[in-house]
Amino acid sequence: MSQFAGDLRRLRENAGSPPYRELSKRAHYAASTLSDAAGGRKLPTLAVTLAYVRACEGDLAEWEERWYGTAAMNRVAEPEEIDEEIPYPGLNAFGAHQADYFFGRERLVEELSRHVTGRRLLAVSGASGSGKSSLLAAGLIAAVRRSGRDRTILRFTPGPHPLREGAIQLAAVSGGSAVRLHGELTADPAGLHLRVRQFLARRHEDAELLLVIDQFEEVFTRCRTVEERDAFVAVLLHAVQEPDSRTRLVVGVRSDFIGHCERYPALAAALRPENRVDAGPMTAEQLRSAIMRPAIAAGHQLEGALVATVMAETAGRHGVLPLVSQAMRRTWQRPHGATLTLAAYQAAGGITRALADTAEEVFGEFDELGRQQARDVFVRLTTLGADGHDTRRRVPAHELDPAAAPVVARLIDARLVTAGADGLELAHDALIREWPRLRSWLSTGRGALYLHRRLTEAAGVWERADRDPAPLYRGSQLDEAIALAGGARLTLREHQFLDASIQAREEETARAHRSAWRLRRLAAAVVVVSGVAAASVALAVRERRQTLALCW
Numbered sequence: 001m002s003q004f005a006g007d008l009r010r011l012r013e014n015a016g017s018p019p020y021r022e023l024s025k026r027a028h029y030a031a032s033t034l035s036d037a038a039g040g041r042k043l044p045t046l047a048v049t050l051a052y053v054r055a056c057e058g059d060l061a062e063w064e065e066r067w068y069g070t071a072a073m074n075r076v077a078e079p080e081e082i083d084e085e086i087p088y089p090g091l092n093a094f095g096a097h098q099a100d101y102f103f104g105r106e107r108l109v110e111e112l113s114r115h116v117t118g119r120r121l122l123a124v125s126g127a128s129g130s131g132k133s134s135l136l137a138a139g140l141i142a143a144v145r146r147s148g149r150d151r152t153i154l155r156f157t158p159g160p161h162p163l164r165e166g167a168i169q170l171a172a173v174s175g176g177s178a179v180r181l182h183g184e185l186t187a188d189p190a191g192l193h194l195r196v197r198q199f200l201a202r203r204h205e206d207a208e209l210l211l212v213i214d215q216f217e218e219v220f221t222r223c224r225t226v227e228e229r230d231a232f233v234a235v236l237l238h239a240v241q242e243p244d245s246r247t248r249l250v251v252g253v254r255s256d257f258i259g260h261c262e263r264y265p266a267l268a269a270a271l272r273p274e275n276r277v278d279a280g281p282m283t284a285e286q287l288r289s290a291i292m293r294p295a296i297a298a299g300h301q302l303e304g305a306l307v308a309t310v311m312a313e314t315a316g317r318h319g320v321l322p323l324v325s326q327a328m329r330r331t332w333q334r335p336h337g338a339t340l341t342l343a344a345y346q347a348a349g350g351i352t353r354a355l356a357d358t359a360e361e362v363f364g365e366f367d368e369l370g371r372q373q374a375r376d377v378f379v380r381l382t383t384l385g386a387d388g389h390d391t392r393r394r395v396p397a398h399e400l401d402p403a404a405a406p407v408v409a410r411l412i413d414a415r416l417v418t419a420g421a422d423g424l425e426l427a428h429d430a431l432i433r434e435w436p437r438l439r440s441w442l443s444t445g446r447g448a449l450y451l452h453r454r455l456t457e458a459a460g461v462w463e464r465a466d467r468d469p470a471p472l473y474r475g476s477q478l479d480e481a482i483a484l485a486g487g488a489r490l491t492l493r494e495h496q497f498l499d500a501s502i503q504a505r506e507e508e509t510a511r512a513h514r515s516a517w518r519l520r521r522l523a524a525a526v527v528v529v530s531g532v533a534a535a536s537v538a539l540a541v542r543e544r545r546q547t548l549a550l551c552w
């Protein structure tokens with residue numbers, strides 16, 4: 001890690017040692033975040049590293065690889081600390097070595113173990129932070145190891161070069177050159193299948209390879225070339241679909257990326273709902289066991305009031321596992337005897353303070369633009385209650401500014417926001433109540449927030465109605481929205497909705513002018529015609545009078 005930080009500092013020197021304030025402008029991260037990144041106390045996040053490198057005009061691909069290498073080395077050191085001391089991994093996923101502390105998912109682990117003996121391809125899906133990686137590592141992998149079956153287990157995440165990663169991992173267990181294997185996998189969809197068969201050829205006939213590919217969504221988010229993505233998907237499917245296959249594949253994938261998988265017909269067919277296990281929310285009983293049993297397994301007790309409080313704050317809600325794990329970890333880290341107490345939990349701040357602290361910390365990492373984007377995201381993820389009682393609001397991904405994607409990714413990573421098939425959501429209502437910064441955003445300029453929210457909703461209705469003009473704004477409502485647009489961050493769709501409303505109003509005004517003009521012309525014509533008619537009537541009357549006079 002210190003070498004990584006040292007090299008970051010050298011990169012900055014080679015770029016002419018720009019001051020951190022200058023780098024901050026280029027990188028869009030706070031100067032203190034950037035100088036911490038090169039300080040060497042802890043590994044900076046990937047996003048901060050890349051922003052730093054970009055600002056110093058370094059090679060992004062090279063640094064991304066280096067970051068993953070350094071992160072992997074640091075991960076090796078981490079388990080000891082968590083394993084022996086603290087039975088709650090906090091915001092990290094459970095590893096296979098932490099299976100003794102992994103509770104609440106017994107039924108799902110059983111289901112997965114059963115499926116994985118009957119099928120060759122399986123997906124564990126669920127929202128971000130729902131516990132997929134933990135279920136795969138501390139649940140499935142640990143259960144397969146316990147089963148005593150002859151399984152070689154390979155677990156990896158795709159990263160930017162999934163084929164290369166696959167080649168490295170497989171070569172590490174099967175021997176031989178990763179470079180050659182990479183060439184084989186790239187050239188031939190049968191490459192993986194053949195290598196696995198070769199590797200297992202002299203083993204017992206029941207021996208198989210269990211390939212666990214976690215964070216499968218990285219195939220779409222991090223793999224840069226379509227060719228590599230296609231080739232990766234092709235070798236995987238071939239390896240599990242051949243009649244003499246000895247490979248079983250389990251992928252962990254965020255449910256908002258299932259749609260992406262469906263772009264590959266063969267993958268979509270393979271990931272049919274019956275081949276998927278969903279890591280949904282726990283039942284109250286499962287949650288209770290996830291709260292209590294890690295401590296009990298580590299030889300401790302929990303005060304009843306502590307369990308009741310955590311349950312009251314979390315049961316029945318989505319996305320709470322990271323919060324439980326983090327709050328319990330903080331509680332454990334406080335001085336304690338044989339029993340974890342409610343007092344210790346409260347002193348550690350419980351779920352609410354953990355969340356608010358994380359939110360404030362992550363917010364502090366962003367530069368000015370990032371902060372504006374983060375504010376917009378948090379406010380959009382809140383339903384404004386008429387009585388001031390605000391709650392979480394689930395938002396489809398397209399409602400958020402695409403330019404804010406890196407900020408959103410960081411919020412998901414920090415477990416402040418969860419992403420699932422139905423959109424994005426705040427991790428917990430407590431964030432709204434307890435994070436002073438968000439509370440102040442929501443209380444100042446509330447009238448404008450209401451206006452904005454109505455505009456968002458109207459734009460959504462307009463889009464869903466195939467841009468039918470009926471819901472467009474008119475009159476004073478449109479004037480208010482135009483005034484709002486001057487000060488608020490509108491999405492592309494909201495802008496389009498306003499533009500369409502303005503255009504419709506202009507067309508209506510032009511139409512009204514045209515018809516007024518036509519009316520005036522008509523009126524003028526009527527006047528002329530009626531003038532002529534009146535004249536002819538007068539003439540006729542006069543003629544008639546004259547005729548009558550002659551008769552008399």
Ligand SMILES: Nc1ncnc2c1ncn2[C@@H]1O[C@H](COP(=O)(O)OP(=O)(O)OP(=O)(O)O)[C@@H](O)[C@H]1O
Binds near residue numbers: 090324
């Ligand atoms: N059975 C469990 N008991 C207690 N905490 C859990 C359990 N499973 C997961 N967690 C906690 O929930 C959080 C999310 O877990 P994990 O990383 O496995 O989720 P994920 O679905 O893989 O997330 P992502 O979508 O970010 O990959 C972590 O903080 C983890 O410690």
Ligand SMILES: [Mg+2]
Binds near residue numbers: 093133134214215252
């Ligand atoms: Mg995961």
